[in-house]
Amino acid sequence: MKKHIVVIAGDGIGQEVTAVGKQVLDAIAKKYDHEFTYDTALIGHEAIEATGNPIPDETITKSKASDAILFGAVGHPKYDNDPSAKVRPEQGLLGIRKALGLYANLRPIKLFDELLSASSIKPEILKGADILFFRELTGDVYFGERGRKDDGDTAFDTMIYSRYEVERIVIKAFDAAMTRRRKLCSVDKANVLESSRLWREVVQEIAPRYPEVEVEHQFVDAAAMLLIKDPKRFDVVVTGNLFGDILTDEASQIAGSMGMLASASVGDTTGLYEPIHGSAHDITGKGVANPLASVLSVALMLDISFGMKEEANAVVDAVDSVLKAGFRTRDIADATTASDKI
Amino acid sequence: MKKHIVVIAGDGIGQEVTAVGKQVLDAIAKKYDHEFTYDTALIGHEAIEATGNPIPDETITKSKASDAILFGAVGHPKYDNDPSAKVRPEQGLLGIRKALGLYANLRPIKLFDELLSASSIKPEILKGADILFFRELTGDVYFGERGRKDDGDTAFDTMIYSRYEVERIVIKAFDAAMTRRRKLCSVDKANVLESSRLWREVVQEIAPRYPEVEVEHQFVDAAAMLLIKDPKRFDVVVTGNLFGDILTDEASQIAGSMGMLASASVGDTTGLYEPIHGSAHDITGKGVANPLASVLSVALMLDISFGMKEEANAVVDAVDSVLKAGFRTRDIADATTASDKI
Ligand SMILES: CC(C)[C@H](C(=O)O)[C@@H](O)C(=O)O
Numbered sequence: 001m002k003k004h005i006v007v008i009a010g011d012g013i014g015q016e017v018t019a020v021g022k023q024v025l026d027a028i029a030k031k032y033d034h035e036f037t038y039d040t041a042l043i044g045h046e047a048i049e050a051t052g053n054p055i056p057d058e059t060i061t062k063s064k065a066s067d068a069i070l071f072g073a074v075g076h077p078k079y080d081n082d083p084s085a086k087v088r089p090e091q092g093l094l095g096i097r098k099a100l101g102l103y104a105n106l107r108p109i110k111l112f113d114e115l116l117s118a119s120s121i122k123p124e125i126l127k128g129a130d131i132l133f134f135r136e137l138t139g140d141v142y143f144g145e146r147g148r149k150d151d152g153d154t155a156f157d158t159m160i161y162s163r164y165e166v167e168r169i170v171i172k173a174f175d176a177a178m179t180r181r182r183k184l185c186s187v188d189k190a191n192v193l194e195s196s197r198l199w200r201e202v203v204q205e206i207a208p209r210y211p212e213v214e215v216e217h218q219f220v221d222a223a224a225m226l227l228i229k230d231p232k233r234f235d236v237v238v239t240g241n242l243f244g245d246i247l248t249d250e251a252s253q254i255a256g257s258m259g260m261l262a263s264a265s266v267g268d269t270t271g272l273y274e275p276i277h278g279s280a281h282d283i284t285g286k287g288v289a290n291p292l293a294s295v296l297s298v299a300l301m302l303d304i305s306f307g308m309k310e311e312a313n314a315v316v317d318a319v320d321s322v323l324k325a326g327f328r329t330r331d332i333a334d335a336t337t338a339s340d341k342i
Numbered sequence: 343m344k345k346h347i348v349v350i351a352g353d354g355i356g357q358e359v360t361a362v363g364k365q366v367l368d369a370i371a372k373k374y375d376h377e378f379t380y381d382t383a384l385i386g387h388e389a390i391e392a393t394g395n396p397i398p399d400e401t402i403t404k405s406k407a408s409d410a411i412l413f414g415a416v417g418h419p420k421y422d423n424d425p426s427a428k429v430r431p432e433q434g435l436l437g438i439r440k441a442l443g444l445y446a447n448l449r450p451i452k453l454f455d456e457l458l459s460a461s462s463i464k465p466e467i468l469k470g471a472d473i474l475f476f477r478e479l480t481g482d483v484y485f486g487e488r489g490r491k492d493d494g495d496t497a498f499d500t501m502i503y504s505r506y507e508v509e510r511i512v513i514k515a516f517d518a519a520m521t522r523r524r525k526l527c528s529v530d531k532a533n534v535l536e537s538s539r540l541w542r543e544v545v546q547e548i549a550p551r552y553p554e555v556e557v558e559h560q561f562v563d564a565a566a567m568l569l570i571k572d573p574k575r576f577d578v579v580v581t582g583n584l585f586g587d588i589l590t591d592e593a594s595q596i597a598g599s600m601g602m603l604a605s606a607s608v609g610d611t612t613g614l615y616e617p618i619h620g621s622a623h624d625i626t627g628k629g630v631a632n633p634l635a636s637v638l639s640v641a642l643m644l645d646i647s648f649g650m651k652e653e654a655n656a657v658v659d660a661v662d663s664v665l666k667a668g669f670r671t672r673d674i675a676d677a678t679t680a681s682d683k684i
């Protein structure tokens with residue numbers, strides 16, 4: 001098959017890990033006789049430096065014209081510590097998610113057996129845990145109105161969801177549950193938030209269409225606790241953009257390290273594949289970043305965007321072999337001495 | 343000393359655990375020759391059933407007139423699964439926090455040595471962890487404007503903070519850090535949210551007044567990860583209402599169980615002391631609820647509201663002895679078989 005892939009490496013370790021992801025794509029093309037062509041595009045801090053815009057039009061145009069996007073990371077400490085910055089690297093990531101309508105972010109959380117002891121959580125709690133998160137990605141407080149009032153002394157953001165936004169992600173999550181253990185946990189804060197009450201209403205309305213799926217609702221605070229206490233109780237988890245951001249980073253500890261976690265952002269058009277870790281400037285250029293999240297993002301791309309199941313499995317098997325052979329980056333070397341960032 | 347305490351037991355296991363907390367108050371009064379008088383008041387589902395109002399005026403009046411409040415829990419599954427309910431038990435809890443100006447919620451997270459193996463996290467990761475959370479409690483998306491638009495098909499909530507609200511909680515957190523290991527971690531999502539940018543601005547402004555305190559900023563997603571990966575890196579953590587809700591429930595796993603965690607809600611007037619666990623209707627009336635969070639809430643009351651350090655320590659020592667003697671509720675019995683709720 002012929003496929004055209006846009007590589008958007010972005011900031012910090014995004015460059016290093018994406019380079020490895022691309023090598024894996026090349027190896028797959030060679031082995032399975034596919035033809036992968038590539039283009040590159042700018043995003044984030046890198047794009048601001050080059051063009052003043054965290055998400056140049058060209059990046060969107062190239063992305064839309066591609067069959068899939070291999071994404072790195074965005075972010076820079078310079079902006080983090082300047083609360084008044086008007087232009088930020090993160091606008092690049094949020095902008096491309098919105099422009100391409102990538103409303104469903106799939107984050108599979110699964111521990112490679114070889115890494116059982118790399119986590120800070122006990123192996124007997126982790127063994128067998130296998131969670132698929134569906135994080136809504138183009139709504140919520142990420143995209144609601146925000147601003148200042150009272151001469152800048154009051155700041156607000158708007159959490160907002162419309163019915164159709166909830167429906168489309170919830171349906172994707174139910175469909176996935178049908179192919180797995182048929183359990184769906186919807187996470188909200190419906191005891192306080194109106195947007196969560198709409199979320200819960202929609203889940204309740206759709207549930208009868210999937211009588212074989214066992215549905216539970218958890219408040220986000222309880223879910224944050226249960227993920228660590230008993231990760232095996234979860235199969236598919238569906239939640240909003242903000243709660244999904246927090247819970248999936250937390251859940252990275254189930255997989256041993258953020259450096260192991262891939263994600264797929266899909267919608268109605270081109271899919272985008274990215275590690276869930278960020279730009280990690282503290283370790284950039286040191287050659288210690290774990291590239292496996294990017295490699296596993298490539299596996300998701302092969303599977304979801306290209307329908308290449310066998311190729312995808314080959315990539316996952318390769319990761320497994322590398323771990324079995326004892327190769328480790330320091331984030332997965334040992335739970336008690338590992339660096340806290342990747 | 344003479345002290346007048348209002349007991350607001352509320353819903354579910356709130357009744358059971360608060361009864362034990364009160365016994366401990368009685369024992370302290372006897373042993374240390376204090377005179378504690380009590381009154382009771384209604385809240386939550388219990389109050390709705392009796393008066394139609396989750397927070398009757400009388401509850402507020404009695405609370406304001408007291409020296410401290412011993413609080414149980416609110417909540418009922420009936421409302422959780424009815425997204426259209428207009429009156430909810432939680433309005434009682436939010437209402438009393440607001441009415442009494444309880445803007446600072448202190449949640450100490452510390453593991454009793456005896457419970458090292460009760461957690462799902464590895465003992466070597468936990469040993470020595472000692473975190474004091476300051477959760478802002480009367481602002482944020484809990485109290486911003488919320489509602490529906492588009493014939494009910496769009497729902498919104500407003501995250502909102504004003505400078506003075508951030509200042510007063512941040513100052514309390516810095517003051518506490520000065521009496522501890524002099525480290526403060528402020529948690530926000532300033533790379534996306536305007537309210538978080540105001541939050542970070544204020545922390546940056548106040549920091550120079552405390553040159554001895556080492557300040558770090560973490561995004562909430564990273565914080566959720568680091569709490570599990572390396573809890574020992576934290577000393578005092580300060581954050582907004584919603585992030586504090588999520589992170590402290592998650593952090594309960596550091597202390598072995600939610601059933602062990604007490605909290606103090608303080609502001610300019612009467613302090614309120616409550617377990618961080620909820621009403622837990624699934625175990626209500628079975629005699630299995632862990633009363634230690636209520637007992638430890640009593641210790642916080644003695645210390646913070648009454649200035650009775652010795653008495654407070656006696657309560658904590660008593661909890662330690664009970665654990666050393668091998669007594670356990672099932673939530674702290676064994677990490678792999680424990681119930682997932684209390
Ligand atoms: C960089 C940031 C804006 C982003 C988010 O919050 O969505 C990141 O944390 C993620 O999870 O992809």
Ligand SMILES: CC(C)[C@H](C(=O)O)[C@@H](O)C(=O)O
Pocket residue numbers: 191192221416417432435436587618620
């Ligand atoms: C019951 C609920 C409204 C409450 C909250 O979210 O504040 C609870 O979870 C808590 O943490 O005290």
